[in-house]
Amino acid sequence: MNTERIVLAKRPEGIPSDDVFRYETVEVEEPKQDEIQIESLYISVDPYMRGRMDDSESYVAPFQLDEPMNGHVVGRVTVSNVDGFTKDDIVTGTFPWQKIVNIKAKHAIKVSQTDIPLYLYLSVLGMTGQTAYHGLLKIGQPQEGETVVVSAASGAVGSVVGQIAKLKGAHVVGIAGGSEKTNYLTEELGFDAGVDYQANDFAEQLAKAVPNGVDVYFENVGGTIADEVMKHLNQFARIPVCGAISGYNNTEIEYGPRIQPIIIKSQALMQGFIVANYADDFPNASKELAQWVQEDKIKTKTSVKKGFDSLPNAFRNLFTGDNFGKQVVQVSDNV
Amino acid sequence: MNTERIVLAKRPEGIPSDDVFRYETVEVEEPKQDEIQIESLYISVDPYMRGRMDDSESYVAPFQLDEPMNGHVVGRVTVSNVDGFTKDDIVTGTFPWQKIVNIKAKHAIKVSQTDIPLYLYLSVLGMTGQTAYHGLLKIGQPQEGETVVVSAASGAVGSVVGQIAKLKGAHVVGIAGGSEKTNYLTEELGFDAGVDYQANDFAEQLAKAVPNGVDVYFENVGGTIADEVMKHLNQFARIPVCGAISGYNNTEIEYGPRIQPIIIKSQALMQGFIVANYADDFPNASKELAQWVQEDKIKTKTSVKKGFDSLPNAFRNLFTGDNFGKQVVQVSDNV
Structure with missing residues (x-):
């Protein structure tokens, strides 16, 4: 055959x-x-x-x-x-x-x-759901009332990150490109705000959406979008680094503002991870994710x-x- | 008066x-x-x-x-x-x-x-000793046999970091400027290697000094010295970010290679801290540092x-x- x-x-x-x-x-x-x-x-x-x-x-x-x-x-x-x-x-x-x-x-x-x-x-019942779950909960550790920002928020990982953060009682801000996507975040997924990185006033939109600063930044994109979020980090902010998609197709090394001074000022924690690091806990996460999907608490x-x-x-x-x-x-x- | x-x-x-x-x-x-x-x-x-x-x-x-x-x-x-x-x-x-x-x-x-x-x-019995102690042991967590690199290694914090790392059984590499300082690291303080960032072959010296990669990088300087160290990070490397002295007098924001791709590739943890974050544990650390100084295990x-x-x-x-x-x-x- x-x-x-x-x-x-x-x-x-x-x-x-x-x-x-x-x-x-x-x-x-x-x-x-x-x-x-x-x-x-x-x-x-x-x-x-x-x-x-x-x-x-x-x-x-x-x-x-x-x-x-x-x-x-x-x-x-x-x-x-x-x-x-x-x-x-x-x-x-x-x-x-x-x-x-x-x-x-x-x-x-x-x-x-x-x-x-x-x-x-x-997606949600596979590796992208696991990625969102472990990166957010193990590294980000959002607490009730804290502000969580996620980039590529309408994507496979980002959309689940934001919804889990809402389930944990956080104020959730998603960054996505274009009003169709940002509206989807607030109207369909229950995010508190959607910020459009393609808009001319992206920086102002973001500042307005995080009046209490940023406690958790779930990093999917890197680049200039991340630079803007970093300006708002609170003391002891946590940054799970899942991806940096903005640079994946670069043929040269990408430069940006150095991160060390920002990390010191906020005493932030930044941690890279891949989902395989949490393989031991996949069954637990699977069960919880499946239940949330079944109860319509997580939409995809x-x-x-x-x-x-x-x-x-x-x-x-x-x-x-x-x-x-x-x-x-x-x-x-x-x- | x-x-x-x-x-x-x-x-x-x-x-x-x-x-x-x-x-x-x-x-x-x-x-x-x-x-x-x-x-x-x-x-x-x-x-x-x-x-x-x-x-x-x-x-x-x-x-x-x-x-x-x-x-x-x-x-x-x-x-x-x-x-x-x-x-x-x-x-x-x-x-x-x-x-x-x-x-x-x-x-x-x-x-x-x-x-x-x-x-x-x-110095060692004051805030710089406390800074070295908590940054290295709480964030860096060096294990026996691991490689620890510290920048500004002949300085007040760096010299104590390296000596504590030796006490914990690590392979310790210090980065400093000029052969007088690098010799001091190996001959007086017992570091395994001293690397001269002012030398033309700094990159080669560093690569030779960390044949097994870098598990802990205690960051005091930032800038291009840090960029070079980051090329050698092992999986699950830890980077306590204590300072970024190379940029403190810059009048403009300093640019460098973006860190996110490096952090993902190594699944590294980078955490900024100030010594005040560990105030609860100052008495313990004081006691241990004083003992090490008294026993001549830490020289200053x-x-x-x-x-x-x-x-x-x-x-x-x-x-x-x-x-x-x-x-x-x-x-x-x-x-």
């Missing part, structure tokens, strides 16, 4: 151009004894993947040239040789960008609840693009601000 | 010039009921005071124009109206730059051990300038690299 996949044809400079990706048709063999065969249903595109496209040392290994891109996927089992997995089971894991693929069963996680949109396992927005061929564009849109909510690609009609 | 004092005549731009300071002769009255009168013996000059000379909000209030500079002082009681203090007691506290001065007794701390050089109460170098008139120059030297060790000024012949 033949199937399609997308491989990394060359390493990108800046935002990945079309020729960075190559479509291939490959044969899928019968799965081995320790493998299951799955049909990919939804494939996640996430900002962290940009780092893996470069050939530099980081917390995750780089993608290999001429090998498939990979990332979080929800799939349906088509063939199983392994106890515990049967045909039509729904599984998630880090799998290649390939329509039909054999994977080692130990790399697949079976999903029990399948009467919800399955792409939620790529997912932007579903259709078609395997949409993957490169969906990925690029993460960096242009053209996406809204968690971006996934539906790669099968059979969902 | 008349005495001399030094007041802030105008706010400095860059390194404080002579006309920033004004010498005045004032009358000292009899101390009030809740006051003691002291003769200043040693006056401390410290980098953090530069921030107080500006009229900007910070963790300590700015010095007032036409009012005396103030800082840590060791003095001898000349007149006391207060129970618990008698003539010739030795006291420390934050007092004005004034030869004879009345101070509220509640602001003075009586020193019991007086058979040691009294200026040690302005003090640069003692003589004469009240030397204060402005001694202060300026903190920023030019001309001082070596803790800088104090002996303002009385009567020590």
